[in-house]
Amino acid sequence: xxxxxxxxxxxxxxxxxxxxxxxxxxxxxxxxxxxxxxxxxxxxxxxxxxxxxxxxxxxxxxxxxxxxxxxxxxxxxxxxxxxxxxxxxxxxxxxxxxxxxxxxxxxxxxxxxxxxxxxxxxxxxxxxxxxxxxxxxxxxxxxxxxxxxxxxxxxxxxxxxxxxxxxxxxxxxxxxxxxxxxxxxxxxxxxxxxxxxxxxxxxxxxxxxxxxxxxxxxxxxxxxxxxxxxxxxxxxxxxxxxxxxxxxxxxxxxxxxxxxxxxxxxxxxxxxxxxxxxxxxxxxxxxxxxxxxxxxxxxxxxxxxxxxxxxxxxxxxxxxxxxxxxxxxxxxxxxxxxxxxxxxxxxxxxxxxxxxxxxxxxxxxxxxxxxxxxxxxxxxxxxxxxxxxxxxxxxxxxxxxxxxxxxxxxxx
Amino acid sequence: xxxxxxxxxxxxxxxxxxxxxxxxxxxxxxxxxxxxxxxxxxxxxxxxxxxxxxxxxxxxxxxxxxxxxxxxxxxxxxxxxxxxxxxxxxxxxxxxxxxxxxxxxxxxxxxxxxxxxxxxxxxxxxxxxxxxxxxxxxxxxxxxxxxxxxxxxxxxxxxxxxxxxxxxxxxxxxxxxxxxxxxxxxxxxxxxxxxxxxxxxxxxxxxxxxxxxxxxxxxxxxxxxxxxxxxxxxxxxxxxxxxxxx
Numbered sequence: 001x002x003x004x005x006x007x008x009x010x011x012x013x014x015x016x017x018x019x020x021x022x023x024x025x026x027x028x029x030x031x032x033x034x035x036x037x038x039x040x041x042x043x044x045x046x047x048x049x050x051x052x053x054x055x056x057x058x059x060x061x062x063x064x065x066x067x068x069x070x071x072x073x074x075x076x077x078x079x080x081x082x083x084x085x086x087x088x089x090x091x092x093x094x095x096x097x098x099x100x101x102x103x104x105x106x107x108x109x110x111x112x113x114x115x116x117x118x119x120x121x122x123x124x125x126x127x128x129x130x131x132x133x134x135x136x137x138x139x140x141x142x143x144x145x146x147x148x149x150x151x152x153x154x155x156x157x158x159x160x161x162x163x164x165x166x167x168x169x170x171x172x173x174x175x176x177x178x179x180x181x182x183x184x185x186x187x188x189x190x191x192x193x194x195x196x197x198x199x200x201x202x203x204x205x206x207x208x209x210x211x212x213x214x215x216x217x218x219x220x221x222x223x224x225x226x227x228x229x230x231x232x233x234x235x236x237x238x239x240x241x242x243x244x245x246x247x248x249x250x251x252x253x254x255x256x257x258x259x260x261x262x263x264x265x266x267x268x269x270x271x272x273x274x275x276x277x278x279x280x281x282x283x284x285x286x287x288x289x290x291x292x293x294x295x296x297x298x299x300x301x302x303x304x305x306x307x308x309x310x311x312x313x314x315x316x317x318x319x320x321x322x323x324x325x326x327x328x329x330x331x332x333x334x335x336x337x338x339x340x341x342x343x344x345x346x347x348x349x350x351x352x353x354x355x356x357x358x359x360x361x362x363x364x365x366x367x368x369x370x371x372x373x374x375x376x377x378x379x380x381x382x383x384x385x386x387x388x389x390x391x392x393x394x395x396x397x398x399x400x401x402x403x404x405x406x407x408x409x410x411x412x
Numbered sequence: 413x414x415x416x417x418x419x420x421x422x423x424x425x426x427x428x429x430x431x432x433x434x435x436x437x438x439x440x441x442x443x444x445x446x447x448x449x450x451x452x453x454x455x456x457x458x459x460x461x462x463x464x465x466x467x468x469x470x471x472x473x474x475x476x477x478x479x480x481x482x483x484x485x486x487x488x489x490x491x492x493x494x495x496x497x498x499x500x501x502x503x504x505x506x507x508x509x510x511x512x513x514x515x516x517x518x519x520x521x522x523x524x525x526x527x528x529x530x531x532x533x534x535x536x537x538x539x540x541x542x543x544x545x546x547x548x549x550x551x552x553x554x555x556x557x558x559x560x561x562x563x564x565x566x567x568x569x570x571x572x573x574x575x576x577x578x579x580x581x582x583x584x585x586x587x588x589x590x591x592x593x594x595x596x597x598x599x600x601x602x603x604x605x606x607x608x609x610x611x612x613x614x615x616x617x618x619x620x621x622x623x624x625x626x627x628x629x630x631x632x633x634x635x636x637x638x639x640x641x642x643x644x645x646x647x648x649x650x651x652x653x654x655x656x657x658x
Contacts, residue, residue, distance in 0.1 A: 034532040034541070038518065045520020323516035326477050328505020329533050330498065406504075407472040409512050410589045410621075 035329065039337035040344060042317055049316070052309035053345045053393070054352070060302020060389055061353020064295050065374065065382040066360055071291040072378060073371030078281050079274045080212035081128065081146065081220075087154040088243035089252045091273045092123070092259055095266045099280035100273065101215070103128060105237035106265070113263045114242050119255045123244035124149035127228040130218065134197040141184055144220045145198065147228025155243055157222055163192050163207030168224055174203045177211035180219020198231040213371060299385055306349075307393035310342065314397035318404055325406035334401050342394035350386040354379060423486070424585055424617030425451035425474055430483030431640075432469050443469040445640035446483070453584075456608060456618040458628065461637035467621045468589065470637070474619065475508050475587045476500045488584050505533055509578030511607075513590035515570045517562040517577075523549060523569075524558040527576035534581060548576040552606055568599030575606055586611045588620040592627050604630040 044050050076083075082091070082100055092114050094104035114123040127147030132140050148155035148168075156165045160175060167173055181190060194205045203221070211220050223231070229238045244267075246255035252269045259267035268276060282288050314321070321334060329337075361372035432444040444466045451457045459467045472478035473485055476492050485492045488507055495503060509530070517526045527545035532538065546558050552572045562570050571591060578586055588607065592600030604620075604627045611618050612632075620631070628634055628648045635645045 034536065034538050037538060038521070038529065038532060041520040041525075042518060045518070319514070319516055320518055323510070323512065324529070324533065325501075326475070326504065326510055327530050327533055328501055328503075328508075330501045333533075406477040407468075409510065409516055410468045410472050410477070 035333050035337060036340045038324075039340050042320065042337075043313075043341045043344060046313060046316065049309055049313040050345075053306050053313065054349045056302050056305030056307075056309060056393070057345055057349025057386055057389060058353040058356070059305060060298045061350050061382055061386050062356045062360075063298025063302070063353075064385050065354045065357035065378055067291050067294045067298065068378045068381060069357060069361055069372050069374040070370065071287070072375060073373040074215070074287060075278050075281060076373050077213055077215040077217075077371050079277050080214050081144075082270060082273050082277065084157055084211050085126070085146075085155045085243070086158050088124075088245055089270055090120075090244040090246060090256055090259070090267055091270065092242035092244055092263075092265050092267045093240075095264065097266060098284070099277040100128075102280075103240050105235060106239040106242070107237050108239055110239065110263065110265060111242055114244055114259055114265070114267075117255070117259050117262045119247050119250040119258050121245040121247040122152075123242050124152060124154045125225045125239055126155050126241040126243045127225050127232065127238060128240040129228070129232045131198045131231050131233070133203070133221075135184065136194070136196060142218050143180070143198070144214060144218045145228050145231055146220065146222050147225035147232075148222060149243075150224045150226045153224075157209040157211050159210035160207045161210060162190055163205075165207065167206035168222070170204070170206060172202045172204045172227070173206040173223065174227075175207035175209050175222040176205050177209050177220040179211075179213055180221075181205075181208055183217075184219055199233065201230055203231070299389065303389045303392050306345070306389055307396065310345070310393045311396045311400070314338070314400050318400065319409060321401045322404050322406050322408040325404065326409050331402055335398060338394055338398050338401055339391075342390040342397075345393075346386050346390035349390075350383055353386070354382055422452050423450050424453050424455075424488055425449060425619070426484070426486040427470075427474065428484040430470070430473060430485060431481045432466075432473065432478070433481045443640055444473075444480070447640070447642055449474075449635060449642060451617045451619060453617055454612065454614045455632045456612050456620065456630065458631040458634045459619060459621045459637060460623070460625075460628070460634055461643075463623075465637040466640040467637050471587055471589060471619060471621050475510065475585070476504050505530070506581070507584050509581070509583035509586040509611075511571070511574050511578045511586070511588040511591045513593055515562070515574045515594075517570055517573055519562055522559050522561060523554060523565065523573045523576075526562065526573050527580050529577055530581040545576060545580050548580050549573065551610065552576050566599075568595055568602060571595060571599070571603050572606065575603065575611070579611060584616050586616065586618040588618065588622075590622055590624070591620060592622065592624045597626060600624060600627060 079100065094106060097104050111123060111125055114120060125147070127145070129145055131143055131145050133143045134140055146155070153165055153168060156168070157175065163175065165175070168175060178190070190208050192205055192207070196203055203223070209222070214220060232238060244255070244259070246252045256267035256269060259265060325334060358374060361374055364370040364372050427447055427449040430444055430447040431442065434441045434443055447470055449470070459471060461467055469478065473480045474487060476487065480493070490503060492500065518529065521529070524542045524546045527549055528541035531541035531544060549555060549558055552575060554569060554572055554576070557565060557569060562573070565573065591607065592603055595603060607618060607620070608630050631648050633645055633647055636643045
């Protein structure tokens with residue numbers, strides 16, 4: 001072209017009808033590509049198609065992010081009691097325990113063996129079990145009972161907001177979690193001093209805590225170990241776990257190794273126990289498959305909707321693409337245009353989809369029932385899925401526009 | 413005019429023995445059968461003939477959007493056959509303006525933005541491109557419709573936007589495919605007047621493919637095609653008389 005003084009010598013007639021000549025400084029750097037602006041305008045110019053493509057991506061992003069977050073929430077539930085237990089960095093248990101609810105009771109003497117391992121600062125007993133409670137109203141309720149060390153109260157919950165942990169030293173004292181309380185006595189105000197029975201023994205609520213929800217969604221009751229074993233069904237061995245602390249200067253992992261070596265028990269850091277529990281649910285239950293199927297369906301349906309609509313959009317604009325090619329747009333730039341359209345749709349669809357999923361989480365959190373946890377990994381995974389969706393969706397379109405003959409514009 | 417006597421430097425388009433086949437074997441169709449054509453600078457040449465005679469194929473080859481099967485195609489001093497695909501794309505971008513039968517305006521862009529598309533393709537900043545396009549549109553009588561979308565313009569106005577788009581980057585070859593076929597007589601006449609007044613310049617050639625005999629008078633020469641060949645080349649006044657060689 002003659003504009004901007006690029007290359008060709010001026011001919012006498014070249015200034016006949018332009019009052020101002022284009023100047024060289026008006027040209028863009030390579031990084032700025034106004035053709036992408038044309039692509040964007042083409043995309044949003046057809047509102048129906050645009051919204052159709054975005055809908056497909058939103059649908060997929062929403063479903064993938066929401067289901068993955070519920071899945072993560074469920075996994076959090078499985079480890080809530082590990083995370084809620086204050087103090088220890090080492091959990092000691094039977095060698096065959098696979099996850100936190102897989103109780104294989106130990107003999108009480110194991111506690112002293114663990115205490116005797118070099119590198120262990122201290123070790124205490126911890127009881128975990130499920131009991132049936134009889135309420136004042138005469139109804140029954142399953143409860144998770146956690147028995148913490150009688151002397152130190154190590155393992156007590158963090159979030160006691162009514163009463164105090166120290167009151168656990170009182171006879172028959174228990175601390176109950178808030179969600180469990182509201183489940184047992186719906187609509188009633190939180191009140192200390194309520195009494196119920198477990199295994200025909202009296203229990204008095206001396207505190208209420210904000211414990212995390214559990215996988216079984218039973219109410220959680222904290223009490224002293226000595227009392228917990230009274231509430232529990234009678235068994236020869238009742239010690240569920242030993243909670244221990246590594247001595248100063250000894251890494252927890254090293255202390256675990258020594259405990260396993262000396263006692264033959266399984267010793268895990270809190271982090272390892274969390275991983276082992278989650279791994280169990282991932283590999284030994286159908287939960288990941290169920291959620292995986294939903295996520296996969298979201299991916300496939302989203303790809304189908306976005307792909308089909310994007311293809312129709314491209315077919316509808318094929319003459320425009322042909323005209324652009326005829327006017328000197330290279331195949332590479334056409335490819336960039338289509339990819340930029342796909343990415344623009346992906347960004348909008350991802351933002352809206354993940355935003356809706358987050359709103360869903362906020363809403364259901366208020367309801368207090370559904371577990372929902374959206375870590376950054378879910379956001380990244382959803383972003384990758386959306387990227388794959390829009391790339392797949394644009395594949396057919398890319399092929400279509402790359403092979404279109406620019407001469408198409410000459411055919412009526 | 414014989415090839416030996418020809419001074420091709422004065423020619424915007426120089427075609428010799430151009431053939432174009434579509435398909436192979438039994439389905440082979442020969443669209444062009446050895447076309448010879450010269451278009452000097454400063455000329456408006458019309459390609460006329462019945463449907464299927466090869467006009468569109470010929471103009472596509474001359475514009476560099478279609479490869480000939482055989483023959484010499486020299487446009488603006490460049491041998492198109494010797495060009496790589498990428499160079500041909502740049503050649504079209506820099507040297508060829510297109511006016512299409514169905515306008516092919518981008519529906520989401522305003523008149524000024526549509527007219528600016530060739531400059532945007534060439535990498536101009538948007539504001540500068542739209543400003544330059546607005547000047548051309550103003551000369552075409554659309555100064556008051558710069559911000560209108562194609563759907564808000566009449567057919568004649570859309571075609572004027574398409575002409576502005578074809579001229580905005582000052583191409584040396586303007587290719588118009590049935591520019592008046594979708595227009596009424598009045599708008600067809602206005603369109604051809606604009607092409608003749610603005611596009612026809614001493615350093616530029618214009619090729620118009622048309623069926624519309626009402627606009628023949630705007631041509632410097634008229635090449636009649638039939639069955640893949642140019643049967644005659646004549647001035648507008650001579651059309652209908654015995655044919656002249658190309």
